[in-house]
Amino acid sequence: MIDLRSDTVTRPTPAMRRAMAQAEVGDDVYGEDPTVNRLQEVAAARFDRQAALLCPSGVMCNQLWLRVIARPATEVVVEADAHVVNYEAGAGALLAGVQFRTVPGRRGLLEAPEVAAAIRPDRFPLTPTSLVWIEHTHNRRGGTYYGMPGLRALRATTRDAGVPLYMDGARVFNAAVAAGVPVAEYARQVDALSFCLSKGLSAPVGSVMVGDSDAIAEARLWRRRYGGAMRQAGVIAAAGLVALDQMIDRLAEDHEHARVLAAAAGEVAGPHVDVEQVQTNIVYLERVPAAPIAAALRDAGVLVSVMDDATIRLVTHAGVSPADCDRAGEHLRRVLGQVIPTA
Ligand code: TLP
Numbered sequence: 001m002i003d004l005r006s007d008t009v010t011r012p013t014p015a016m017r018r019a020m021a022q023a024e025v026g027d028d029v030y031g032e033d034p035t036v037n038r039l040q041e042v043a044a045a046r047f048d049r050q051a052a053l054l055c056p057s058g059v060m061c062n063q064l065w066l067r068v069i070a071r072p073a074t075e076v077v078v079e080a081d082a083h084v085v086n087y088e089a090g091a092g093a094l095l096a097g098v099q100f101r102t103v104p105g106r107r108g109l110l111e112a113p114e115v116a117a118a119i120r121p122d123r124f125p126l127t128p129t130s131l132v133w134i135e136h137t138h139n140r141r142g143g144t145y146y147g148m149p150g151l152r153a154l155r156a157t158t159r160d161a162g163v164p165l166y167m168d169g170a171r172v173f174n175a176a177v178a179a180g181v182p183v184a185e186y187a188r189q190v191d192a193l194s195f196c197l198s199k200g201l202s203a204p205v206g207s208v209m210v211g212d213s214d215a216i217a218e219a220r221l222w223r224r225r226y227g228g229a230m231r232q233a234g235v236i237a238a239a240g241l242v243a244l245d246q247m248i249d250r251l252a253e254d255h256e257h258a259r260v261l262a263a264a265a266g267e268v269a270g271p272h273v274d275v276e277q278v279q280t281n282i283v284y285l286e287r288v289p290a291a292p293i294a295a296a297l298r299d300a301g302v303l304v305s306v307m308d309d310a311t312i313r314l315v316t317h318a319g320v321s322p323a324d325c326d327r328a329g330e331h332l333r334r335v336l337g338q339v340i341p342t343a
Pocket residue numbers: 005006007008056057058059060062083084087135137139168170171196198207
């Protein structure tokens with residue numbers, strides 16, 4: 001099977017498995033796991049920030065940051081299709097006690113004037129804004145990424161308003177590779193961020209919170225409360241270190257594969273694929289009969305995600321070879337040609 005459902009399906013590489021087997025470990029609740037400590041130091045240095053904290057998942061990082069930065073009974077300004085709004089099972093309302101004020105972005109990217117208009121002051125009886133949230137790359141909008149001018153404008157807007165800016169950087173390394181921008185440059189524009197080791201970077205488990213030391217200390221406390229403090233987590237961190245060392249530059253190959261798939265789909269179903277939107281490793285087919293397409297592709301050995309009745313997502317990653325990509329592209333062309341009436 002060629003599995004294009006998500007980059008979360010990536011398996012640990014042989015180098016990761018070796019590093020995991022040999023990892024020096026200790027009890028991380030005591031702060032005594034040398035491999036976890038090393039990963040956190042490496043991550044903080046890579047983003048040029050004071051501190052980092054390893055967590056079991058991207059959702060936990062997002063929820064911890066919500067809890068640490070946003071105050072309960074306040075509003076978080078966020079793009080309408082963001083992961084935290086759509087795919088975290090209502091956790092922001094339940095655990096952090098916040099409500100989301102959603103703003104449609106341009107291909108998922110927020111723009112400063114709309115954000116400025118959505119921020120509410122802390123004045124009775126308004127619901128004040130305590131956080132602005134960006135997703136980078138934007139999952140539901142095809143892996144789009146921010147240009148530096150747009151990001152700097154958001155930074156200026158939020159700073160003027162006195163509201164912190166957070167980046168769900170689950171796929172921030174895809175953005176960095178595609179844009180040729182060091183992740184530290186992104187990190188300078190936000191108050192806090194998180195990134196995932198377990199998506200395109202192929203580690204089996206783990207996401208990392210990055211920010212100021214006092215905020216990370218507070219997050220460590222809340223991670224404990226949420227049950228996310230782990231013991232000999234060095235076996236996980238060891239794979240994360242390999243991911244940061246070996247798996248970033250190759251993301252360019254995934255981006256190339258996504259362009260190949262988008263082009264194949266575009267040949268027979270042009271209006272249903274926004275090729276401009278395919279900036280990294282995610283391709284969407286929109287306004288299509290999703291279930292029959294997914295079923296026909298599955299019969300041909302290609303797995304895709306049905307996001308809703310009319311939307312299919314394909315994600316490229318290290319488990320997809322150039323030959324897999326070509327084969328998937330051929331099946332895509334054939335199936336779309338059969339299923340889409342205008343084709
Ligand atoms: N995204 C998953 C699904 O949950 C949709 C995927 O297959 O893409 N932020 C963003 C932007 C994400 O895309 C995801 C996962 C997360 C956070 C959560 O990460 P995990 O799954 O590690 O909790």
